[in-house]
Amino acid sequence: PLVNLNEDRMKNVMRTKVEGTWNLHQNSLELDLDHFILYSSAVSVLGSPGQGNYSAASTYLDCMAHYRHSLRLPAISVNWGPWADVGLAVEASEKLTDQDLSTDHLVKMIEIEQGFEVLDLLLNQSVTQITVLPFDLRNLLELYPPAASMPFFNGIKGGDIHVAKLYARPNLKQSYAAPSNEIEHKMVELWQQTLHIDRVGIHDSFFELGGDSVLAAQILGKVRKTYGINIDPKDAFQFFTIERIAKMIEEEILKQIESMSEEEVQKHLSNEEK
Incomplete structure (x- = not known):
């Protein structure tokens, strides 16, 4: 929650995105750029409990894209979902794959080649901001039920009520141990x-x-x-x-x-x- 974020924690996360983006904007004003691409996160669109500073930093990138467009300068902010080959989600997948265990329950990720294909497509579109996630709508609402209450999803999901699917526990090295308190x-x-x-x-x-x-x-x-x-x-x-x-x-x-x-x-x- 924001109430538990202090100034240092906000600055540590936001400094690179905010100051770096502003410096790039300022120092490229005299350049005849074809593209100004901002790698934002889906977190700034969907939100994420405990990640208020990261959400705010990513939202700054989105705002910069809109600001540059108001100045008739090129810019696109892409709110990416999780990419393959990087991050803890990948580490979890690799561990289960090494143990020959199912990865069906894991968060779906954007493959590197797939991501660059999407980026190439976007560069030929006149959009300021766009979200790219490796799910269809039903998968997304199963993975992230709070999204169903957002006005955007309320408007396009129709009357369907999506119930999150539960996956079987993977066959891990350790045996199942039930809770005791x-x-x-x-x-x-x-x-x-x-x-x-x-x-x-x-x-x-x-x-x-x-x-x-x-x-x-x-x-x-x-x-x-x-x-x-x-x-x-x-x-x-x-x-x-x-x-x-x-x-x-x-x-x-x-x-x-x-x-x-x-x-x-x-x-x-x-x-x-x-």
Whole structure:
């Protein structure tokens, strides 16, 4: 959430895109350019919990394309979905492929050649901004249900109600281990909603199940909303399993209780009972 972003975190993510783009714009004003291509992200169109700074930085690229067009200068901002061969989504796919496991449940990605073919097509179009995703509409709404409530998707999806498909748990090296307490059960529920896996074990790696850093940030955002606890992503990503995240939540809850007065504890317990 934006309320948990400080100035440094915003600047660290936005500096390269904002300052770099502005410098390119300023230093190319006297050049007779054929194209000014901005590689933005689909995140600025769809949003992503826990990625407000990245969404804002990508939105800046979109705004720059529209600004340049207002000056009658060439520009196109492409809101790309995930590309193949880079990122944690690729690492997860490679791990499962090496183990001869199914990758059907993973996020679909844009192949490199496919991406360049799309870019070549776009350069011959008079568009200012366009989103490129490797899904058809039904796949996208299954992967990202919140999109269904957006006005754009509301207008084109018709009256169909899309229910997210759940995929079978891959045959991972470790055996399935069921949740054993309330927090683990809640985390299993969050992972199922995010990854669309029908059965998630508490020792299963989030990234081996097909998750990436953006989806993991969404999980931590839901943890923050549910328990009022902030978990450091860098620490969590090192070993992202339900068992470990649940223990981190328990430890933070205990720390909060220990810092409370007896009156505050009683008030908190009474609120929980309500």
